[in-house]
Amino acid sequence: MAGTTKYLRYIVFAFVCLVVIFFISSSSTVPRDFQSASDLIKDQSSKWRGSQADDVKESTDAAKKPEASTSPNPHAGKTGLSETAPGERMNATFVTLARNSDVWEIARSIRQVEDRFNHRYNYDWVFLNDQPFDDTFKKVTTALTSGNTKYGEIPKEHWSFPEFIDQEKAQKVREDMAARKIIYGDSVSYRHMCRYESGFFFRHPLMLDYEWYWRVEPSIELFCDINYDTFKYMADNNKKYSFVLSLYEYVETIPTLWDSVKGFMSKHPEHIAEGNSMAFLSDDDGNTYNHCHFWSNFEIGNLDWLRSQAYIDYFNHLDRDGGFFYERWGDAPVHSIAAGLMLPKEQIHFFNDIAYYHVPFTHCPTGEQTRLDLKCHCNPKDNFDWNGYSCTARFFETNGMQKPEGYEQNQ
Numbered sequence: 311m312a313g314t315t316k317y318l319r320y321i322v323f324a325f326v327c328l329v330v331i332f333f334i335s336s337s338s339t340v341p342r343d344f345q346s347a348s349d350l351i352k353d354q355s356s357k358w359r360g361s362q363a364d365d366v367k368e369s370t371d372a373a374k375k376p377e378a379s380t381s382p383n384p385h386a387g388k389t390g391l392s393e394t395a396p397g398e399r400m401n402a403t404f405v406t407l408a409r410n411s412d413v414w415e416i417a418r419s420i421r422q423v424e425d426r427f428n429h430r431y432n433y434d435w436v437f438l439n440d441q442p443f444d445d446t447f448k449k450v451t452t453a454l455t456s457g458n459t460k461y462g463e464i465p466k467e468h469w470s471f472p473e474f475i476d477q478e479k480a481q482k483v484r485e486d487m488a489a490r491k492i493i494y495g496d497s498v499s500y501r502h503m504c505r506y507e508s509g510f511f512f513r514h515p516l517m518l519d520y521e522w523y524w525r526v527e528p529s530i531e532l533f534c535d536i537n538y539d540t541f542k543y544m545a546d547n548n549k550k551y552s553f554v555l556s557l558y559e560y561v562e563t564i565p566t567l568w569d570s571v572k573g574f575m576s577k578h579p580e581h582i583a584e585g586n587s588m589a590f591l592s593d594d595d596g597n598t599y600n601h602c603h604f605w606s607n608f609e610i611g612n613l614d615w616l617r618s619q620a621y622i623d624y625f626n627h628l629d630r631d632g633g634f635f636y637e638r639w640g641d642a643p644v645h646s647i648a649a650g651l652m653l654p655k656e657q658i659h660f661f662n663d664i665a666y667y668h669v670p671f672t673h674c675p676t677g678e679q680t681r682l683d684l685k686c687h688c689n690p691k692d693n694f695d696w697n698g699y700s701c702t703a704r705f706f707e708t709n710g711m712q713k714p715e716g717y718e719q720n721q
């Protein structure tokens with residue numbers, strides 16, 4: 311009898327267990343056919359998905375949640391969680407000239423470029439330096455970029471005094487400029503940098519693989535989403551050079567630059583384009599320079615144009631005249647004058663929709679609807695375009711372009 315009671319107890323206990331298991335499994339929302347935790351996360355997120363257009367935002371949100379990250383890979387999310395833009399890619403790269411000590415400043419720039427644009431396009435990034443890049447620089451920048459990174463050392467002959475430069479004369483200029491407190495006036499490296507950006511970066515072996523470049527400097531900011539391929543825009547619209555900010559050059563740094571340009575124009579009239587932007591550069595049809603230039607810390611441009619015979623002849627002529635060392639010619643006026651004279655004016659593009667900051671100037675798109683559509687976070691009051699020191703109004707006039715809606719309030 312005692313044995314029967316024991317068996318009965320076992321049967322009742324087993325029955326209660328079965329009832330409990332049944333209730334747990336029928337009230338659970340965990341679908342049994344999921345393969346892994348990531349399937350489960352995907353399913354949960356799809357319940358919140360309203361439309362396809364939300365995909366980018368959603369995956370970004372998921373990336374921010376620590377519980378959604380199951381991978382110990384320090385580069386996790388590099389490509390996996392962002393929506394890649396469909397379509398072909400151009401033969402293009404970002405390019406940055408930097409020192410190892412610029413690492414944290416360039417890190418900020420890269421993060422902004424990736425967040426606002428490149429996480430969808432994954433273009434490559436070429437870094438150039440007159441010294442070897444160190445491991446920290448390479449590690450940090452590779453982790454932040456979504457495309458391939460390449461690191462190049464600049465050949466010595468592109469970062470040193472050419473033999474025709476009189477060293478003593480150059481040194482006296484630096485001392486004089488230091489006494490006159492001209493910014494970077496006493497710096498040798500700044501002069502090598504300006505000359506390199508003017509005449510050599512596009513000829514670096516790593517750059518020879520590409521047709522298009524986008525120059526990025528340390529500590530810049532991008533304030534709006536860029537939802538289209540800017541390189542493809544340039545190609546499709548037959549553009550060769552572009553800018554976001556323009557201004558007047560500091561005249562003390564280029565007293566004889568225009569004389570050298572005039573020498574080039576008379577030696578090589580075949581390189582001067584019909585329908586060029588002389589009216590942007592000069593108020594007296596080329597007799598004098600008005601100092602207007604496109605600010606070259608931002609540039610999207612065509613490398614084949616910079617590698618053309620016309621541009622190389624232009625650079626060599628200027629270089630021989632020695633103003634990179636006997637004055638302090640900047641690559642911004644050098645590039646701008648080249649684009650202004652050797653390209654038909656329609657081939658220079660103003661990117662109103664690329665909102666940009668490099669100390670101390672901001673380009674914030676004129677037009678409220680543009681700023682809202684592109685999720686911009688710049689203050690329109692900071693926009694420099696219609697300020698008296700900007701040359702952008704002149705660019706619009708030269709090109710017969712209508713100034714954007716709302717520009718008057720911005721002056």
Ligand SMILES: Nc1nc2c(ncn2[C@@H]2O[C@H](COP(=O)(O)OP(=O)(O)OP(=O)(O)O)[C@@H](O)[C@H]2O)c(=O)[nH]1
Pocket residue numbers: 406407408409412438439440441499500503526527528607669
């Ligand atoms: N490798 C290397 N890069 C340099 C050197 N000097 C400047 N650069 C880089 O060249 C670019 C322009 O230099 P900047 O110091 O930003 O010059 P700038 O924009 O006229 O002046 P800032 O207002 O100080 O930004 C930046 O990308 C720098 O990182 C140098 O001596 N070596």
Ligand SMILES: [Mg+2]
Pocket residue numbers: 527528607668
């Ligand atoms: Mg800079």
